[in-house]
Amino acid sequence: MNDEIRQSEGSVPPPLLIRGGRVIDPAAGLDGCADVLLAGGRVVAVSPHISDGQVPPGARLVRASGLVVCPGFIDLHVHLREPGHEYKEDIASGTRAAAAGGFTTVCCMPNTTPPNDCRAVTELVLRRAAEVGVVRVRPIGAISQGLRGEALAEMAELKEAGVVAFSDDGRPVMNAELMRRAMEYARMLGLPLVQHAEDLSLSAGGVMNEGPAATRAGLRGQPACAESVMVLRDLELCALTGARYHVAHISTAASVRAVREAKRAGLPVSCEVTPHHLTLTDAACCSYDTATKVAPPLRSEADVAALKEGLADGTIDCFATDHAPHAPQDKQVEFDRAAFGMIGLETALPLLLRLVEERVISLPDMIARLTSRPATLFGLPGGSLRPGSPADVTVLDLQRVWTVDGTTIRSKSRNTPFVGWQVRGRAVLTVCRGEVVHDEMGPLPTAPPAPR
Amino acid sequence: MAFPHRHLLGMADLSPQDITQILDLADTFLEISTRPIKKVPTLRGRTVINLFLEPSTRTRTSFEIAAKRLSADTINLSGSTASTVKGETLLDTARNLQAMAPDVVVLRHSASGAAHLIAAHIDAAVINAGDGMHEHPTQALLDLATIRRHKGDMARLRVGICGDIAHSRVARSDLIGLTLMGAEVHLVAPRTMMPPGIETLCRPPGRVHLHDALDEVLPLVDVMMMLRLQSERQSAGLFPNLREYSRTFGLGPARAARLRPDAIIMHPGPLHRGVEIDPAVADGPRSVILEQVTYGVAVRMALLYLLGGGTVEA
Numbered sequence: 001m002n003d004e005i006r007q008s009e010g011s012v013p014p015p016l017l018i019r020g021g022r023v024i025d026p027a028a029g030l031d032g033c034a035d036v037l038l039a040g041g042r043v044v045a046v047s048p049h050i051s052d053g054q055v056p057p058g059a060r061l062v063r064a065s066g067l068v069v070c071p072g073f074i075d076l077h078v079h080l081r082e083p084g085h086e087y088k089e090d091i092a093s094g095t096r097a098a099a100a101g102g103f104t105t106v107c108c109m110p111n112t113t114p115p116n117d118c119r120a121v122t123e124l125v126l127r128r129a130a131e132v133g134v135v136r137v138r139p140i141g142a143i144s145q146g147l148r149g150e151a152l153a154e155m156a157e158l159k160e161a162g163v164v165a166f167s168d169d170g171r172p173v174m175n176a177e178l179m180r181r182a183m184e185y186a187r188m189l190g191l192p193l194v195q196h197a198e199d200l201s202l203s204a205g206g207v208m209n210e211g212p213a214a215t216r217a218g219l220r221g222q223p224a225c226a227e228s229v230m231v232l233r234d235l236e237l238c239a240l241t242g243a244r245y246h247v248a249h250i251s252t253a254a255s256v257r258a259v260r261e262a263k264r265a266g267l268p269v270s271c272e273v274t275p276h277h278l279t280l281t282d283a284a285c286c287s288y289d290t291a292t293k294v295a296p297p298l299r300s301e302a303d304v305a306a307l308k309e310g311l312a313d314g315t316i317d318c319f320a321t322d323h324a325p326h327a328p329q330d331k332q333v334e335f336d337r338a339a340f341g342m343i344g345l346e347t348a349l350p351l352l353l354r355l356v357e358e359r360v361i362s363l364p365d366m367i368a369r370l371t372s373r374p375a376t377l378f379g380l381p382g383g384s385l386r387p388g389s390p391a392d393v394t395v396l397d398l399q400r401v402w403t404v405d406g407t408t409i410r411s412k413s414r415n416t417p418f419v420g421w422q423v424r425g426r427a428v429l430t431v432c433r434g435e436v437v438h439d440e441m442g443p444l445p446t447a448p449p450a451p452r
Numbered sequence: 453m454a455f456p457h458r459h460l461l462g463m464a465d466l467s468p469q470d471i472t473q474i475l476d477l478a479d480t481f482l483e484i485s486t487r488p489i490k491k492v493p494t495l496r497g498r499t500v501i502n503l504f505l506e507p508s509t510r511t512r513t514s515f516e517i518a519a520k521r522l523s524a525d526t527i528n529l530s531g532s533t534a535s536t537v538k539g540e541t542l543l544d545t546a547r548n549l550q551a552m553a554p555d556v557v558v559l560r561h562s563a564s565g566a567a568h569l570i571a572a573h574i575d576a577a578v579i580n581a582g583d584g585m586h587e588h589p590t591q592a593l594l595d596l597a598t599i600r601r602h603k604g605d606m607a608r609l610r611v612g613i614c615g616d617i618a619h620s621r622v623a624r625s626d627l628i629g630l631t632l633m634g635a636e637v638h639l640v641a642p643r644t645m646m647p648p649g650i651e652t653l654c655r656p657p658g659r660v661h662l663h664d665a666l667d668e669v670l671p672l673v674d675v676m677m678m679l680r681l682q683s684e685r686q687s688a689g690l691f692p693n694l695r696e697y698s699r700t701f702g703l704g705p706a707r708a709a710r711l712r713p714d715a716i717i718m719h720p721g722p723l724h725r726g727v728e729i730d731p732a733v734a735d736g737p738r739s740v741i742l743e744q745v746t747y748g749v750a751v752r753m754a755l756l757y758l759l760g761g762g763t764v765e766a
């Protein structure tokens with residue numbers, strides 16, 4: 001619905017010729033120098049050389065030599081905070097942050113006020129996205145009414161209204177019976193069920209990962225098994241129901257092991273990992289910087305190593321940021337009292353490029369986990385540059401060194417521990433539906449250049 | 453020798469030299485406390501704010517007496533009068549204090565890291581008087597002062613600490629301080645109250661041993677320290693009941709008899725008589741519990757002196 005409104009109302013953007021970049025389109029098995037032509041909101045052609053004669057009149061030219069051209073990034077897990085918490089973020093600011101990070105589709109979690117547990121809220125989110133969103137917004141519907149974990153939300157109607165998955169994210173579904181019924185419904189509707197895996201009886205009161213760092217800091221820990229106990233329970237229910245089960249922000253070695261074995265056994269299970277769980281360990285919490293307080297918590301070095309192993313062997317399907325904006329008043333308090341979560345859309349790319357540098361995964365692998373993989377998991381358009389695909393494209397400068405700076409963040413919130421970090425790699429152009437939504441390349445000339 | 457720290461947030465920030473400097477100064481101030489007129493003009497015109505956002509009569513009184521004996525102006529703000537309870541954040545409280553330009557802020561707070569938060573936002577020296585389960589450095593320093601008085605050099609001394617290690621800031625600070633000074637620490641706790649990785653606080657590594665039986669530690673140690681057991685740990689399910697805890701981990705006369713003859717018995721207070729320590733042991737000849745309290749004032753005088761703008765004479 002979102003797209004339809006946009007397409008019928010918006011003025012048609014001029015065609016775009018992206019010339020001479022290294023085009024990486026994992027879905028098409030493509031990695032090489034090529035030109036990409038976008039027109040009418042679609043990818044028209046990708047080929048080693050698009051001749052001037054093929055370029056429609058009025059097209060703009062993007063000189064991409066030395067840059068990487070890939071499908072627009074897709075984030076399965078963000079919190080846009082609208083409706084209800086617009087002081088932290090709203091659809092306009094959150095999608096601007098997404099565009100700046102190279103994302104052209106974000107899936108927003110239902111823990112808003114009111115929560116997205118019925119058609120009216122889904123429609124509201126989609127309408128606001130059509131009005132003010134700069135990238136595609138796909139809502140995730142609640143599993144339970146009011147996210148209370150007691151009774152099923154109107155899952156069938158939510159699907160009709162446009163949700164792409166179900167989750168009570170932020171709150172795990174503790175009741176196994178309810179989870180079973182939710183999985184049966186999700187199976188019937190053909191949509192994935194996303195679990196924030198945390199056994200609340202084990203994690204209760206914990207504000208960081210249990211272990212030596214928590215002991216040193218004197219902060220209450222959540223044991224790693226609070227996550228894997230829930231994952232293991234859910235995998236049993238997944239086997240029982242056949243539902244597509246997706247573990248949100250997987251963070252522990254035991255969870256990765258459980259998913260790996262379940263995949264071997266043929267269960268329809270998938271999982272995502274955040275850039276921050278791959279970059280930081282629980283030692284970061286010892287500074288009491290509340291930006292490091294996230295759920296699930298930053299884990300041990302051994303867990304981080306297991307996550308990387310899970311990426312390398314394909315156990316972990318994709319990246320997701322769990323972009324969770326919070327205002328200063330939610331964070332500039334005692335660590336115990338601070339809200340859980342950090343923003344992530346604008347720093348995801350450079351943090352993930354470190355994995356390529358460390359040779360954990362290849363660059364095309366990394367891009368696949370930001371594009372084609374998440375698209376397939378949630379059945380989303382995009383994720384590929386094959387002709388006919390939506391004109392969602394991101395152009396990356398892998399060499400660009402920049403410093404994460406609180407004053408230039410597009411999100412309304414600044415809750416990131418990466419402020420001050422010097423990082424490498426940046427989205428310099430983001431195109432969504434054929435429209436330039438983020439541009440650090442300056443005014444684009446007309447293509448082909450007028451003959452002299 | 454100038455004291456190389458602006459704040460005292462935890463024992464983890466101190467070197468053995470820093471600790472020796474504080475303890476030596478505390479011994480000097482202990483002497484002043486025995487004079488008929490127990491006041492020196494050292495901090496005249498300086499302002500010390502005692503911000504106690506978690507109830508504590510003992511530590512607050514100790515700091516107050518210490519500041520007054522140094523002639524500082526002292527203001528006490530406690531949980532009931534400070535505005536944090538009215539919804540003001542700790543940071544707002546800190547900024548308000550800053551506007552009054554105090555020289556030292558002494559903070560007691562139920563959240564770990566609270567002293568770090570305040571220290572990052574005000575100019576005054578901050579003394580951590582206990583933050584959550586993190587650290588209680590002035591308690592550790594007064595414990596070290598008391599132990600040094602009785603045992604001299606702390607190198608290779610064996611110190612037992614028994615009780616709820618997991619929730620104890622005293623245990624953490626003592627462990628860091630004692631091992632820094634060369635002692636060997638034996639921690640005793642039920643498995644439910646022994647925090648994972650506690651041995652990583654020990655500096656240098658290897659000077660700590662973990663036990664779940666008090667009886668195996670008693671014959672080994674020169675100092676036995678018992679920690680207060682808070683009853684709310686029972687409702688949290690960390691032990692079955694006080695009676696059983698007391699039988700298993702309490703220090704009664706029979707157990708105390710198994711200590712070495714020259715061993716001393718310590719407790720950071722307040723005592724939970726009949727639970728972790730029997731009254732006969734607490735009040736017995738080997739108990740140095742009240743000396744700890746006396747040293748508390750002297751150590752806090754030393755710290756206020758070092759951090760409160762008084763420069764140390766060469």
Ligand SMILES: [Zn+2]
Binds near residue numbers: 169196249295
């Ligand atoms: Zn979550």
